[in-house]
Amino acid sequence: MEVTFLGTGTSQGIPIIGSTHPVCLSKDEKDKRLRVSVLVSWDEYQYVIDCGPDFRQQMLANEVSRIDGIIFTHEHADHTMGMDDIRPFFFRQGDIPVYAHKRVLNALRTRFSYIFSSENKYPGAPSVIENELTNQPFSLGNLDVIPIDLMHNRLQVFGFRFENFAYLTDVKTIEEEETDKLKGLKVLVVSALRIEPHHSHFNLEEALEFIAEVKPEKTYLTHISHMLGFHEEVQQQLPKNVFLAYDNLKITI
Numbered sequence: 001m002e003v004t005f006l007g008t009g010t011s012q013g014i015p016i017i018g019s020t021h022p023v024c025l026s027k028d029e030k031d032k033r034l035r036v037s038v039l040v041s042w043d044e045y046q047y048v049i050d051c052g053p054d055f056r057q058q059m060l061a062n063e064v065s066r067i068d069g070i071i072f073t074h075e076h077a078d079h080t081m082g083m084d085d086i087r088p089f090f091f092r093q094g095d096i097p098v099y100a101h102k103r104v105l106n107a108l109r110t111r112f113s114y115i116f117s118s119e120n121k122y123p124g125a126p127s128v129i130e131n132e133l134t135n136q137p138f139s140l141g142n143l144d145v146i147p148i149d150l151m152h153n154r155l156q157v158f159g160f161r162f163e164n165f166a167y168l169t170d171v172k173t174i175e176e177e178e179t180d181k182l183k184g185l186k187v188l189v190v191s192a193l194r195i196e197p198h199h200s201h202f203n204l205e206e207a208l209e210f211i212a213e214v215k216p217e218k219t220y221l222t223h224i225s226h227m228l229g230f231h232e233e234v235q236q237q238l239p240k241n242v243f244l245a246y247d248n249l250k251i252t253i
């Protein structure tokens with residue numbers, strides 16, 4: 001299985017428009033972060049988790065010419081606003097499968113009614129196949145994927161486990177029975193926003209405590225704010241086997 005980090009930044013991305021924060025002005029490519037998303041590929045399958053406003057750029061940067069579907073963690077704008085740019089995939093492949101919680105599908109239907117409605121369809125508008133997710137394993141290609149219920153303050157968010165790899169973003173709290181689904185991971189990806197506490201995201205300290213509990217072989221941190229600091233400096237302070245993800249990083253599991 002191969003995982004490509006399409007974006008590793010928090011909702012505004014890094015640099016933030018108009019910001020003079022040193023991290024936003026950094027010349028290090030690893031300090032430039034698009035909105036959070038990953039491409040997960042195995043055998044002949046390839047799925048994107050989330051479809052934020054940088055989707056087009058991310059598909060171009062990684063030369064993605066086909067996707068089998070999009071899996072959504074939750075409905076926040078930084079995870080969904082690239083939906084219109086599924087058009088090239090739709091034109092080549094037909095209706096694109098999307099997988100999401102019922103609440104998220106409802107939100108997408110409201111925001112992108114022209115994609116979801118079948119009446120008076122504009123010829124250039126894309127179409128999707130809706131797949132409603134509950135907190136039960138579901139099949140994707142030839143794999144069973146396990147959803148993990150996370151809480152993003154008071155909003156439910158799905159994380160996903162694919163065999164020995166799990167992807168958890170926008171998490172502040174997680175129930176013990178959900179943490180139990182994360183035993184024996186080779187690679188965990190988890191969000192760590194910044195140093196200071198935040199109402200709806202793990203800060204670095206909370207993410208590291210969670211990692212110490214889950215004990216994956218390796219962990220990559222994502223959904224990073226400029227307030228976490230410079231990539232190079234933060235990386236040096238992390239425990240062994242914990243890494244900051246960066247845009248376009250590819251890992252094999």
Ligand SMILES: [Zn+2]
Nearest residue numbers: 011076078170
């Ligand atoms: Zn987010």
